[in-house]
Amino acid sequence: MSDSSSKLHRFSAAGGLSKRLTSWDSIIIVLTVIVLIIASAAVDNFGTSRNFTFMVLDLLPIILIALPMTMIIVTGEIDLSVASVLGFTSALMGWFWNNGLSIETIIPLCIVIGAVCGVLNGFLITVLGLPSLAVTIGTLALFRGLAFVVLGDGAVADFPFSYTEWVTGTIGSSPVPNVLILIAVLALIFGIVQHATPVGRALYAIGANDKAAHFSGIRVARTKFWLYVVSGAVAGLVGVLWTLRYSSARADNGSGLELAVVAAVLLGGVSIFGGKGSLPGVLAGVVLLAALQNALRLEDVSGQALNIVTGALLVLSVLLPNIATAVRGNWHRRRLRQAAASAR
């Protein structure tokens, strides 16, 4: 019996995963700190303030999109369209700018349009009840396609200097980038909502068992719908920041970023089946990936070879806890057998 139930384990929604995942987010945080310490000591220029600024700018898009993505994956769904929403709002930003809108109008407009993209996802997933993986692969193609329709393969670059400078700049003469405030504020808001409010608890309940959540009075569909809207809005915001940072609105901005975000969230210990994971773990996951990438680049290791590290970490983040559980189980069974034998 125990054997067949362990075979079925993989398919069950979240059964018995709690132990390994709660431990994984602490492991990842410790691992991140160790990597940061070793890299500062061993890699030339890693600990410099200039490098710190660059690192924060590099992890900006992934960390912001990962905030709502964590919540979505905790509810057992996924949003693969985020990078295309980013590209779409970036393209629109260029188009609006060419058509003479002021930047003060464009930025909120782009965030709202991102949210509207999320409304479409949310409608298809929660109202029509379609699977989120398939829907967001569809809207991934759709929004990226619309980005190309809007801007073609051209680029718009002449955004006002005061705005591009704010995104790449630092606070006064300190090495702290302006955008770090934005990251901190948003991470704080998302962290409080996810870990200290009834809404946050509801997310975990939905991910663990959405039928049970429904019968205990949680508005499952409505909660998921708003998650997609928030995810779209944040992706829209990141589209704006991306455009300003590189001072270039292009339809292909952020291509492929969706898988990097999902990888970071899963690496941070969130279960793809939903119901498990924490925001601190995810933040550590994002920082770990960014720090490794940065350190290896300073050591002249090709950025593409780093893919191996990212992929291996991702697989190991689930595999190692599984092996640990299996070993612990074996050990426990052997002890039971020994106890039974000595009792006889």
Add this chain to the structure above:
Amino acid sequence: MTTSTLGAPAPHRSFVGGLLKTRELGIVLALALLVAYTAIDNPRFLSGQSIRDNLLNTAILAVMAAGQAVVVITRNIDLSVGSVLAISAFTVATMMSANQDLPMIVPIVVGILVGAVAGLINGVLVRYGKVPALVVTLGTMYIFRGLVYSWAGGDQVNADELPGPFLDFANDSVLGIPWLVLIALVVVGGVSLMMRNYRIGREMYAIGSSPQAAELAGIKVARNLIVAFVLSGAAAGLAGVLFASRFGTIDASAGTGYELNVVAAVVVGGVAVFGGSGTVWGAGLGALLLTVISSALAVLDINQFWQQAIVGSLIILAICADRLVAVRIARSLRKRDAHV
């Protein structure tokens, strides 16, 4: 849906089968409408050369879609196929440029083997490592891609380093059918047959419908899942050989982003992402439809930039259609039960 085909009385089966047939009929109709509309606008769309180009462009995608369909039917997903294509293409191209005289069968076998090994790794991690397929194949997508990059670096194999016969293979024909198209037909046809008529195929559907039930029914879930991933890997490996032969210039970025096209073809072809339903030849048709759309846009002189947006809308439409069929089946099954 398919659980009923396993144990239910015959009338059930033909009823469900009939509805599924209408699903693929939808793709055929969409294809026919698209081709007819485009041909009226520009009759050259139906010329031999144009049909040939469309089929050649479909071949690589269709081979990968056949493997992916099997994996998706078992309620899993394989996102590593684009990277597996790159490993296979680069291995084969390097081998052929070093040994100019090898007969064509050698690169084909090597490509398939490379892909099968990659698929085996995926399958073992999914089954024995108990890691969800999305996580495993997202991970190996990065790992395999990283391996190609660290092997190839910035190098690329150019067409002039490859032997003539290897490059001609993509354009040569047998009885008027290009080799590439023939291979795609054999793969899609063979895998369709396996999934439709053979025990292992029916077991794949059972696993996708309900993994627990399949396990309790005594189906060798472990073996079947690994076969599914090996098939998908082997198909991607074969696609790598075809890719190298057709395009001649191969670098480490070959096939980047293909995974989403392949999944799109499978979904448009009517294979449900939650497993247990859809057909392999439907996935092949999905690949054909996606390819024909992009060439029709060029012929109709519609801005090429619309292509991706149309593909996206099509995917969403396809899932909506599946949902509708599923709701209809559920309703009529309930009615049937009420009469008993």
